[in-house]
Amino acid sequence: MNTATERLHEQFDTSRQQLKASKLGMWTFLATEVLLFGALFCVYSFYRFQYPQGYALGSKHTDVVLGTIETIILLTSSLTMALAIRAIRLAQRRTSIALLLTTAAFGVSFLAIHATEYVHEWHEHLFPGHTFDATLRAVSGTEMFFTLYYVMTGLHALHVTIGLTVLLVLVELTRRNRFSPTYFTPVELGGLYWHLVDIVWIFLFPLFYLVSRT
Amino acid sequence: MSERSFLNDGVTLRSWLITRDHKRIAILFSIAITAFFFVGGLAATWIRIELATPKGDVVSADTYNKLFTIHGIVMVWFFLIPSIPTTLGNFLLPIMIGARDLAFPRLNLASFYIYILGGIFTLITVIAGGVDTGWTFYTPYSTMFSNSYVLLAAAGVFIVGFSSIFTGLNFIVTVHTMRAPGMKWFRMPLFVWAMYSTSIVMVLATPVLAMVLALIAIERIAGIGIFDPALGGDPILFQHLFWFYSHPAVYIMVLPAMGVVSEIITCFARKKIFGYKFMVYAIAAIGVIGFMVWGHHMFVSGQSMYSGLVFSLLSFLVAVPSAIKVFNWTATLYKGSISFEAPMIYALGFVGLFLIGGLTGLFLAAAAVDVHLTQTYFVVAHFHYIMVGGAVMAYLGGIHYWWPKITGRLYHERSAQLSAALMFCGFNLTFFPQFLLGYLGMPRRYHEYADRFQMLNVLSSAGAVILALAYVAPLVYLTWSLFRGERAPANPWHAKGLEWTVSSPPPTHNFAHPPTVPDEPYSYSPESR
Amino acid sequence: MSNPSVRTLRLYLIVWLALMALVALTVASAYVKLSGFNLVTSMLISAAKTALVMTLYMELRREHGTTVVFALTGFFWLILMIAPTVADIATR
Numbered sequence: 001m002n003t004a005t006e007r008l009h010e011q012f013d014t015s016r017q018q019l020k021a022s023k024l025g026m027w028t029f030l031a032t033e034v035l036l037f038g039a040l041f042c043v044y045s046f047y048r049f050q051y052p053q054g055y056a057l058g059s060k061h062t063d064v065v066l067g068t069i070e071t072i073i074l075l076t077s078s079l080t081m082a083l084a085i086r087a088i089r090l091a092q093r094r095t096s097i098a099l100l101l102t103t104a105a106f107g108v109s110f111l112a113i114h115a116t117e118y119v120h121e122w123h124e125h126l127f128p129g130h131t132f133d134a135t136l137r138a139v140s141g142t143e144m145f146f147t148l149y150y151v152m153t154g155l156h157a158l159h160v161t162i163g164l165t166v167l168l169v170l171v172e173l174t175r176r177n178r179f180s181p182t183y184f185t186p187v188e189l190g191g192l193y194w195h196l197v198d199i200v201w202i203f204l205f206p207l208f209y210l211v212s213r214t
Numbered sequence: 215m216s217e218r219s220f221l222n223d224g225v226t227l228r229s230w231l232i233t234r235d236h237k238r239i240a241i242l243f244s245i246a247i248t249a250f251f252f253v254g255g256l257a258a259t260w261i262r263i264e265l266a267t268p269k270g271d272v273v274s275a276d277t278y279n280k281l282f283t284i285h286g287i288v289m290v291w292f293f294l295i296p297s298i299p300t301t302l303g304n305f306l307l308p309i310m311i312g313a314r315d316l317a318f319p320r321l322n323l324a325s326f327y328i329y330i331l332g333g334i335f336t337l338i339t340v341i342a343g344g345v346d347t348g349w350t351f352y353t354p355y356s357t358m359f360s361n362s363y364v365l366l367a368a369a370g371v372f373i374v375g376f377s378s379i380f381t382g383l384n385f386i387v388t389v390h391t392m393r394a395p396g397m398k399w400f401r402m403p404l405f406v407w408a409m410y411s412t413s414i415v416m417v418l419a420t421p422v423l424a425m426v427l428a429l430i431a432i433e434r435i436a437g438i439g440i441f442d443p444a445l446g447g448d449p450i451l452f453q454h455l456f457w458f459y460s461h462p463a464v465y466i467m468v469l470p471a472m473g474v475v476s477e478i479i480t481c482f483a484r485k486k487i488f489g490y491k492f493m494v495y496a497i498a499a500i501g502v503i504g505f506m507v508w509g510h511h512m513f514v515s516g517q518s519m520y521s522g523l524v525f526s527l528l529s530f531l532v533a534v535p536s537a538i539k540v541f542n543w544t545a546t547l548y549k550g551s552i553s554f555e556a557p558m559i560y561a562l563g564f565v566g567l568f569l570i571g572g573l574t575g576l577f578l579a580a581a582a583v584d585v586h587l588t589q590t591y592f593v594v595a596h597f598h599y600i601m602v603g604g605a606v607m608a609y610l611g612g613i614h615y616w617w618p619k620i621t622g623r624l625y626h627e628r629s630a631q632l633s634a635a636l637m638f639c640g641f642n643l644t645f646f647p648q649f650l651l652g653y654l655g656m657p658r659r660y661h662e663y664a665d666r667f668q669m670l671n672v673l674s675s676a677g678a679v680i681l682a683l684a685y686v687a688p689l690v691y692l693t694w695s696l697f698r699g700e701r702a703p704a705n706p707w708h709a710k711g712l713e714w715t716v717s718s719p720p721p722t723h724n725f726a727h728p729p730t731v732p733d734e735p736y737s738y739s740p741e742s743r
Numbered sequence: 744m745s746n747p748s749v750r751t752l753r754l755y756l757i758v759w760l761a762l763m764a765l766v767a768l769t770v771a772s773a774y775v776k777l778s779g780f781n782l783v784t785s786m787l788i789s790a791a792k793t794a795l796v797m798t799l800y801m802e803l804r805r806e807h808g809t810t811v812v813f814a815l816t817g818f819f820w821l822i823l824m825i826a827p828t829v830a831d832i833a834t835r
Contacts, residue, residue, distance in 0.1 A: 011315035021317040021391040027813040034817030039425035079759040082800040144446045206785035210773035518834040
């Protein structure tokens, strides 16, 4: 059984201190991500207040079925991520690799479905700019809604992609036996990042797909 | 007698460029920010030359716009914001809490190289032809009308923002997890508290700046209107997002300075700080309330009158903790045993000039008064009193105070004292007339002005000459001390604080054994001089 | 070396089911006309999902108080940013 322990970096006195610092560092970084996306949520809120009809109309043109599927996919990927960490704790290396790969697969599916959405939306003249549907543009704020939709889901997709890269690196490191039940900090940190990406989507989904379905 | 210290532990260029030692990284940063200070100073020189006469006859209006823009960008993001944290903060924070290094040394090095990358983008912007939007990048000019290198400039600032975030993250985690046994929170020097509060502000505010710059870029590149009124956007929203970062940013600049001042005043008054706990609470309050006042930059922008009212009130409120600090420094001096070494001259200068800067901030916080003073030289004078009279002087005070510790050399005291005094005089001559100019109605960001403003402008430009000399002088005598200065003992000032218990310069790993933490900080006594 | 007792598979699956139920709830509630309260409802449901993910998947439940404060601070700061900004446009 693998009993790999981490290298204790020289600035730390104990492994416990090192782990505590790593986790606190990650949570601090996540806070910066919350503020980063938060600025966009602020823009969203400002214009939603100003253009309630535009947002409602725009939202009706998003694909709620695909959006719901994407939500289910990401939430399930959080499950598999958490289970992957559990597997490492139980010294089940192959299971953890499988779960990490599953998580990544969910991430890829999410991106693929999203891409499909974007393609549909392009054909339906829902990209802001001179191709934007004229009747929709006539309702103030509809174009702004879609501008924010692409910027925010686009930034989110970028973060999913980064998450995928992190997952693949973790898969490789796990494959090489770098982790053990007593040391798996990078997986834990990667998991925190992945969960945050999920949380961002948890808010994006109702704010873009469910503004007004009545 | 060259003992092993962090300075000679590895003498190749490579050992410096890929170092993980927080002390070496601090020195790398100090060289870089000094260089940028003089770049920003060069722009200021051109500005003051132009403004010596009423006509716009030295540079064109467009060039003038580029000058004040680059002056602002460089001074704010490449000098003031990084200055104390990346130099004195990096060097001292681990030692002051009894640690061997920061929590994430490699992240620290990354922070330096990201800073350099951002700096390169900024220098390229200047060489390519400059940016003319003002350091504030206001829309719709920056997004739709400016023909200058907005994207390059925005990229430079975007990048350097991450340097800030990484430094802040590092400091926060370090203070939480790496204090030596016995170094309780309320035993830490105020400098550490100041770095901690600054770091929280850096971490929470800077991402918003990154996002708003990205939005400008998207609007400029894709032509889609987040802030364009024709497409339903609101330029005032840009200002909200920009100032949400940029107001706390000024606290990123001043909190570290306040930390330095507390260290210096206690040492040279030989007295413990008056009201340590209140100083801590004040640092925290400034950091938090500082996030709630940004709308005072927008009183005349078109924002809601009620917003203006609330922001005005909160801006008055944020002055309270700052005032408490000024009272406490004064009370610390009272019945102290005061001496006037150069660091003390800088620190006392800070207190006086920060006081003026802070009080004039209240004039501006009163919305009705701001209607008349906004966009005039009054504002320019106000923030220079705090940024330059305050933060820069505190930075220099700190550099002098800890110079023996960092370099192992003593600088020439008389030269430094004269230089500090000269700076105080030059500063006031440069910037006090600007309060009067603003009050009399001279607008900012104009390369020409009405004839009646000339005399005050000439005084200001004359002051700038003296100020420039006072900035160059330390370069000379400090560099001289590196080669010819007397070797410094571990504690030349007989100061308290863990940094003075290690050699000058310190060994690479700071402490051979975990240090014994004193029961309370600043255990000075005025009698024992 | 954090190795508290490993959680059961059952717990993770229960959380997942709860999350799925909340997704169903949020989609369903969008089809009910609640005017202004649609937004409040959907945000509350999102907050509930977030709380589940943070406490049980991100293991905040096991962490020190400090970590919890770090985790929540970002969200709290959003209020400091969004509320005054929206208040501006709301009161012009």
